[in-house]
Amino acid sequence: MENFNDPARTLSLCSVGCDVGNGTWEPHVAAGEALDVMNDCSERSENHVSCRNPRRREFIADVGGLAFDTKLTTGSVPQLPKLIPMLERSFIWSDQVNVPGDIVAISLADVFTNSPKTVGGILHTSGLFRFNERIAISPLFAQKHVILNMSGQDALIERAWMQHEQISLFQNLYRLGFRLATTPNFSVFGGE
Numbered sequence: 001m002e003n004f005n006d007p008a009r010t011l012s013l014c015s016v017g018c019d020v021g022n023g024t025w026e027p028h029v030a031a032g033e034a035l036d037v038m039n040d041c042s043e044r045s046e047n048h049v050s051c052r053n054p055r056r057r058e059f060i061a062d063v064g065g066l067a068f069d070t071k072l073t074t075g076s077v078p079q080l081p082k083l084i085p086m087l088e089r090s091f092i093w094s095d096q097v098n099v100p101g102d103i104v105a106i107s108l109a110d111v112f113t114n115s116p117k118t119v120g121g122i123l124h125t126s127g128l129f130r131f132n133e134r135i136a137i138s139p140l141f142a143q144k145h146v147i148l149n150m151s152g153q154d155a156l157i158e159r160a161w162m163q164h165e166q167i168s169l170f171q172n173l174y175r176l177g178f179r180l181a182t183t184p185n186f187s188v189f190g191g192e
Contacts, residue, residue: 025066059161078180086149092135096143103179104140105147109156111135111176116155123155129167136176145179157184 023031060066086105109115113132116125140146150157160169161184173181 029066084147087140092138092140094139096139099144101144103145103147105149105182106135106140108148108150108152108160108184111148111173116153116159123153125155125159128163129160129169131167131172131176133176141177146177148173148178148181150182150184152184160184 019025020029021031081101081103084103084105085099085101086107087099089106089110091099091104092106092110111132112129114127114130116123118124135141160167164170
């Protein structure tokens with residue numbers, strides 16, 4: 001496992017004097033993780049949530065804290081197969097006879113009509129996300145139990161989070177009729 005507190009690591013733009021670097025978020029976020037921050041925390045980008053963001057405590061309170069044992073729901077999860085096919089966007093409209101199993105997943109990007117686009121290898125977003133209302137009436141939703149996979153690239157997840165109140169994100173996702181949703185997760189893609 002990587003040692004984030006190793007003083008021999010190279011300092012980044014935001015490793016000295018920030019809340020993470022000072023240990024404010026320990027034990028949930030190690031102070032040494034500030035060494036990996038590649039953007040200046042004073043950046044005012046709309047989708048850049050940092051320790052300098054004035055709403056950061058509100059965001060953390062929204063999810064009940066940063067502890068891994070935080071329970072977000074008291075509902076039960078049905079028994080799921082070990083492998084659930086993750087469908088590409090075009091399969092939402094295809095004949096579901098060709099898709100094996102009763103349970104499938106689609107990406108968070110697929111629920112928006114104006115999802116981020118890759119230009120020159122960089123993901124770009126603009127404006128408020130708009131929901132693709134038609135997916136709820138697609139053959140997929142009529143014939144399968146659909147899980148929403150909320151993992152994605154930083155630009156998608158951060159933009160959706162920053163807009164969640166304006167676009168009624170969670171209310172609209174519920175209304176679309178997903179059987180389950182995974183927890184939002186980002187920074188799992190290279191180059192982010």
